Amino acid sequence: MSKTSAVGISCQKDECGAIDNQTLIKLSNLTRGKILDRRRDVRRNIILTTLGQYDKGEILDYQELIDKIYTLTKCHFEKEQVLAILSNLEDEDIVENIGEFTYRLITQVDIPDINDSIMPVWNEFFQEYISNRKIKYDPHIHKNAQVAFNEIILKIISQFTISEPFENQVESIPIENLQLLIHSVVNSLFFPKDKFKDKLQGLLLEYLTSEASENQNLLALIYSCYDALINVNLLKLEQDFKNLDINFSDHVMFLLLDTNFIITLLTKTDPKHSLSVALVKQCAKSEIPLLYSNFTKAELNSLIRSVQTELASLGVASKRSPSDNQLILDYFKHYQEYRTSWSQYSAYLDTWESVIQKNWNIQLLPDNIAIKKDNAIYEVVKVSLKTYDEAAQKDRSENGIDNHYRQKSEESYNHDAFSVSYVFRSKSNFEKDGNFKPYGPWFLSYDNRLSIINKTTLAKFNKYGYVIQPRILLNYLHTFTNVAIDANEEEEFALALLRYTARVTYPKLTLDEYSQLVAIKIGVGEDNSTILKEIFLQSPLIEELQRALVDKDSGAADRKAAEILNLANVQEMMEKIGFSQKEKSDYDEKVNRLQSVLRRLREETKIKDAEIQILRNNPTYNYNYYQSFSIQNNGNIINVSMDLELDPAIRQKFIAIVQLLESEKAYESELIELPPSKIDGKNVKDYLCKVSEKISQSPMTQGLKEILPIISSTISIINGFMS
Numbered sequence: 001m002s003k004t005s006a007v008g009i010s011c012q013k014d015e016c017g018a019i020d021n022q023t024l025i026k027l028s029n030l031t032r033g034k035i036l037d038r039r040r041d042v043r044r045n046i047i048l049t050t051l052g053q054y055d056k057g058e059i060l061d062y063q064e065l066i067d068k069i070y071t072l073t074k075c076h077f078e079k080e081q082v083l084a085i086l087s088n089l090e091d092e093d094i095v096e097n098i099g100e101f102t103y104r105l106i107t108q109v110d111i112p113d114i115n116d117s118i119m120p121v122w123n124e125f126f127q128e129y130i131s132n133r134k135i136k137y138d139p140h141i142h143k144n145a146q147v148a149f150n151e152i153i154l155k156i157i158s159q160f161t162i163s164e165p166f167e168n169q170v171e172s173i174p175i176e177n178l179q180l181l182i183h184s185v186v187n188s189l190f191f192p193k194d195k196f197k198d199k200l201q202g203l204l205l206e207y208l209t210s211e212a213s214e215n216q217n218l219l220a221l222i223y224s225c226y227d228a229l230i231n232v233n234l235l236k237l238e239q240d241f242k243n244l245d246i247n248f249s250d251h252v253m254f255l256l257l258d259t260n261f262i263i264t265l266l267t268k269t270d271p272k273h274s275l276s277v278a279l280v281k282q283c284a285k286s287e288i289p290l291l292y293s294n295f296t297k298a299e300l301n302s303l304i305r306s307v308q309t310e311l312a313s314l315g316v317a318s319k320r321s322p323s324d325n326q327l328i329l330d331y332f333k334h335y336q337e338y339r340t341s342w343s344q345y346s347a348y349l350d351t352w353e354s355v356i357q358k359n360w361n362i363q364l365l366p367d368n369i370a371i372k373k374d375n376a377i378y379e380v381v382k383v384s385l386k387t388y389d390e391a392a393q394k395d396r397s398e399n400g401i402d403n404h405y406r407q408k409s410e411e412s413y414n415h416d417a418f419s420v421s422y423v424f425r426s427k428s429n430f431e432k433d434g435n436f437k438p439y440g441p442w443f444l445s446y447d448n449r450l451s452i453i454n455k456t457t458l459a460k461f462n463k464y465g466y467v468i469q470p471r472i473l474l475n476y477l478h479t480f481t482n483v484a485i486d487a488n489e490e491e492e493f494a495l496a497l498l499r500y501t502a503r504v505t506y507p508k509l510t511l512d513e514y515s516q517l518v519a520i521k522i523g524v525g526e527d528n529s530t531i532l533k534e535i536f537l538q539s540p541l542i543e544e545l546q547r548a549l550v551d552k553d554s555g556a557a558d559r560k561a562a563e564i565l566n567l568a569n570v571q572e573m574m575e576k577i578g579f580s581q582k583e584k585s586d587y588d589e590k591v592n593r594l595q596s597v598l599r600r601l602r603e604e605t606k607i608k609d610a611e612i613q614i615l616r617n618n619p620t621y622n623y624n625y626y627q628s629f630s631i632q633n634n635g636n637i638i639n640v641s642m643d644l645e646l647d648p649a650i651r652q653k654f655i656a657i658v659q660l661l662e663s664e665k666a667y668e669s670e671l672i673e674l675p676p677s678k679i680d681g682k683n684v685k686d687y688l689c690k691v692s693e694k695i696s697q698s699p700m701t702q703g704l705k706e707i708l709p710i711i712s713s714t715i716s717i718i719n720g721f722m723s
Contacts, residue, residue: 042231046073047085048109051094056108062086062101073232117221118150124217125149129203136196144189145200151185152204153218157225159501166233166476170451171469174271178502179205208502212495219494226497230479248480249286251439253430256423257292257362258445259299259415261470265360266352267330271503272446272470274496279470280360281492282477290362293422295415297353297364302411303327304349305717310554311342312652314521314562321552322517323506332513335526342520343656350653350710373421374428377458382417384453408449416450419443420458423466442468471500509549511536518561539564631658633667633674643680653714654684657707661691664703671700685718 050069054060062082070076086103089095095103130137137145159173175181182204191197207215264272265280283290307327322328327349334340340348348355356362389407408416423443430438443450445467454467478485478493485493509517515533516526524532536542541564548556631638640658642651658675666672672694675687692711695704 042235043077043081044085044088046075046077046232047082047089048094049111051089051105052109052111054105054109056105059098059102059104061103075232075235114154115150118153120217121153121215121221122146122149124215125203125207128214129207135199135203136194141192142196144191145196148186148189148200149204152182152208153221155181155185156208156498156502157222160226160229160497166230166472166479170448170455171446171471173471173501175502177505178208179505181502182208205504208498209504212491216491219491219498222498223490223494226494230475234479247286248439248476249283249288252286252288253426253438253441254289254291255283255440255442255444255473256419257290257296258419258443258447258450259296259303260446261444262292262296262300262352262356262362263303263326264446265356265362266349267326269330269333270326271499273499274492275470275474275500278489278492278496279474279477280362281489282474282481284361286477286481290360291365292362293365293419295418299411299415300352301713304352308346308349308652309647311346311517311520314518314558321509321554322513323509323552328517329506332516335516341526343659346652347656347660347707347710350656350713351706354709372425373418374425375421377424377461378417378421380457381420381453382413384457385413385416385449388449388452416445416447419445420450420454420466424458424461427462427466439464440468442466442473444468444470444473446470508552511546511549514545514549514557514561518558521558522565536561536564631662631667631674633662638674639677640675641678643678646679646681646684647717650684650714650717653710653717654679654688657688657691657710657714660707660710661704664701664707666704671698671704685715688715688718 046069047065050065050072053068053072062079065082065086066077066079069082083101086095086097090097094105094107094109096106098104126137129135156175159175179201182201186197186201186204191200207218212219261276264270264276267273270276280290304327307325310322311328331340331342331345334345335342353364385408393407420443423441426441427438430441443466445451446469447467450467451469454465458466474493474496511533512529515536516529519526519529519532536545539545541560545557545560545564548554548560631640642654646654661667661672667674672691676683679687688711692708692715695708695711
């Protein structure tokens, strides 16, 4: 990218980085209105901001002003530009020309500084989180609370300047651990030895992660500062875009979505969720087609199936801790807010295609389109990704970095290579159409590895690249669009930036959360997790279990949980558990159910141990054991047993389907026949096919029809195992 623009201005970063906070916030107070129209005033505003550094009566020449502008904004103004604006400011009685391109400031330029701009934000926080909650606060003793607050806000704002908003590059702005930032800032300042310091940390975290209605002043500041940064960078873009008044969306063609982007749409707990939603909304308004391939569909289905399998049995542990799995974290959030069971959440995941189609009109690439990739680019991307991963893994190992590098799988390499090569072929085809040179299409991905390859290996093929980070694309659409942006959208944009930039980490599972997962895994239901937690706490093995949770070792935690639940004295531990009188009414029922499950677990463990020994001695030995669950039908309890040789994912999905049919009262009305008393590999598919056919051919409720995609995906899994 050339450093000198056609209009005589260039913006560039120095070795230290970017615009300082003071200048950015002052510029944010000067710019209002439609972004693209404001570029005509940006130069004037930058000069006014610079003049604010002088006192009334001071003398300056144009070259001194140019140098100071560069120091503040990293933008270089040409002589003619500065003299023209100074001439206009003469007419406004702000400066006077005293000869030889020298000027005197005759009117003080007062622009609110950092403290003035942050004060409304502090007042908002103080009123809602300290005053209204009757928190003990002394403005003298606790004066450092505002110092800490300002420092944290400025740290968030300064992240925006790390990367230029219109440069398609590796994403680097997020603060990955907001809790750690708050802790380090607050603990670096003096506070009296009372409880206020600890309370302050919690209140700050709550404020910075609250909904838009609770931090509107903060969002207004974030939007205006980010806006100012975009304004300055518009000067740089003038050299690359012959016509900045283009409607950018007309030149995108389409976006191919990566798996990681779709997951952020599905999971509200993901820090990127708000940004992704803001982007797809803008794409809808701009009529940009959003697509995904069958390769992405298969990859996402595989991720969903993996977590479903993990929660189908206590003996199946993922290499990743559940605290690092966004799907499990999102389930916890749904359970806390809406009491959504795992079966219900799992069913929601199974319908992800209909969810993204219904909510955001995201479509699968049509079957009638011949999907072709560029074979040469396919190999380049795949080899580059592998090389990058190997180098990163080696570097971490040599530097003694403890945490494991998440290397891509072979399937993931193939997926990414196909996606980029397909976009490459598509863009090449569009460019053959006369003189039309589109910016897109792009592969929309949060993966920094792909961004690195896009900016290095693939840069020689096309200046606009083939992969784009969602935040960068949103900046373009937000700026270069003919679609009006209202106040609500500005607020949504600011909230998306805040959550994307200042991220909350999830360090480890609590014992409550782990007990909830164990309850799901052994089939007693989330409502019994409290009893399980108490059993764990009563056990002499509790410290070992908690150590495994701290170490994020899922396998060790599950083994320890199974060991605790199979102890001979588990009955005695259960009898020691105390509950309030209010909980006593349903306690016996829960205990009886749990005892039944624990007996089954112990029996299965004995059977497994015995059969393993038999298998060692006689490999031809054939064995079966079953997982049981029940259905309530017209007051009767119907028991169903499932062959444990069935894949855990199939068993989990089948149980979820039956529970959904039960909740729709399909069995009570005899719309759907009850499942066989024993489900195995021979009859599971037949039963599901009959249910699917019945729902499809009969006038069923909407709730029953929504079960069809889950049945279809389960049959697909069964077909995969039977093929």
